[in-house]
Amino acid sequence: MLTVEQKLIILGNAAKYDASCSSSGSGRAGKDGFGNGHMAGICHTWAADGRCISLLKVLMSNACIYDCAYCINRCSNSETPRATFRPEELAQLTAEFYKRNYIEGLFLSSGVVKTPDYTMELMIKTLQILRYEYRFYGYIHVKVIPGADPRLVDVIGMLADRLSVNIELPSNNSLKLLAPQKERAGIIAPMEHIKLAKKQNLEDRKKYRSSPLFAPAGQTTQMIVGATPDTDLSILRLSKGMYRKFDMKRVYFSAYMPVGKHPALPSAEKPTPLLREHRLYQADWLMRFYRFDAEEIVDEKSPNLDIELDPKCSWALRHLEMFPVEVNTADYELLLRVPGVGVKSAQRILAARKTRRLEAEDLRKLGVVMKRAQYFLTAKGRFVGKVKTDSPYLRQSLLERRPMGQLSLFDGSALPDMYAKGYEGLHISDSTAAVMNMLPAISAIKTEI
Amino acid sequence: MLYIYDGSFDGVMTAVFEIFDFKDKSAMIQPETQSENMSFYERHRVITDFRRSFRVQAGLEKLGKGVPERMYTAWLSHSEGIEDLMLAAIRLGFKYRVNPFTLLQDERVHALDGIAKKVGSEAHRMLQFVRFVKLGDELYAADIKPEYDVLPMIGNHFHKRFPQSRFMIRDLTHLRAIISSPHGWEITSIQSAQPPLPQNGEYERMWKKYFEIIAIEQRRNLKLQQQFVPKKYRSFLTEFLGEDLPTKRKG
């Protein structure tokens, strides 16, 4: 018999390649127990690889009956030790960690143990203990097991804050090749089901305010990048479709880590550069918050993202005829297209120019990253870039100066917030705002005097 | 004129009210603890008045949502001259009828905003980094050492999260502590010599283990880790305690 600690080690290890750790978007709370969802999400610590830890991320079981080539838990892998949590064990572990403020909640996924239905039942039992016995109101994200009975999806949706179904690989062909027991249709079906169940739930709640929420933080999905020859264009198109068709809250990408030998898999010597994953997230960011379309970012002619430059800069380089733009007159849409101008700084520019016309020197204070923006804008007609917008050296000047490679990626400010913080799209100042919401009414803080 | 207030936020807000009331163009504000060295100024002692404070805050809220909270956050830095930065920003805000924190091209607003950011982000870090130790049934305690006086900003969060527990969060830098129970929470002062909390229970051990194995070995990046968890906070983070012990890494 394995101890809980031994199981935690095996099942934590088995879950660690999962990309998402976001814990935002749920406002669950109750006074009869403990815990609540924090709208902005909280990371509690960062592991030695620099990834945020927000949730206890474990598998229910890694005793999987399937044989997906890219997965460390495939049944043909005889080197992996196997373990399965008892629902009581996992519920207690989650509660004890939560009460010490180690985590925001649970991120529960699983290999297929016996059957998809059996696996889902174990997960449901765990959540029922947490919600009904412990009266736990913290965050729970569950990965739905494809092939499980839709009624089990309905039950678990009432207990969890977020559901996800992994799309796994960017194309059907890749899926056939590397995960022969899974089918695109079997993955799409629960996504569709979740979307409809959520819609139905919203209507029920209009009639009966007390009916429980179904996955209030919505659904997400994840795909492995770099295990197959799929291009960034097809990846971004797929993810655009996921957002549209299933109201996905997020699409996660996970750079393939070589954990298996398969004639169709890249060798262990050539892992997918994290930089590609990073560029895909940046492109995804542009689609969601900067009103870019997938086809503007990559196209049939150059179907892969430029690894050296962020996608916004490379878009700008292909559309030099639009630049430089004048910050005092450009509209919001156009400001958003300027490399180095973010959503926040674009809004600040709009607010600030109401009181007076802006100088180039003001822009840095408004949060504009002049390192990139200088080549693409003017202020009161004045251009301050080191080289002209139409200069043949422009690309050169934009390249990040540090040497390229896996490690150099993460050592600086180029990191988008969502990546590092694991929660959705918050800048420091937003998290400040979030903290502020917790303030007791200001004059009520008299206890301190 | 130099306006001396009692060191409370409502005090500083009352001072602002009076300055606008007297139409005093060359006013300065200081807490009574700081003002001894400015004896050559004409002084006015502000009597804290909640209604006046409230009216200023309501006016600020009209300029922009969350403006009073952001002022409060900056004020919590207790840094020298913070009151004058606040006053300058408030004057500008009322002059242009806009959220003063959007006027970042102004040096003083920019400085004030920067301070609010620092305090706010440290408060957020404390939401992340508080680590409770279980002392008994529904009884917990944690120690923190923040640079700024952020307890007033985090009490509500933890009180709402653990409404059934009794717990204490000790700020060992400012020697104050949050005391929370099902009935409410408050801040009290504490003695400087506090007994350390026991960090060797089975869940502490399992958390450390989990923290260790969850990292992907091939992507080790301690520099990035340090950017998010600065060394100065690690002395009270369970998962970083006893880091020097030999640890075995499993694949």
Ligand code: SF4
């Ligand atoms: S079903 Fe999941 S756990 Fe099982 S082998 Fe496939 S990816 Fe791995």
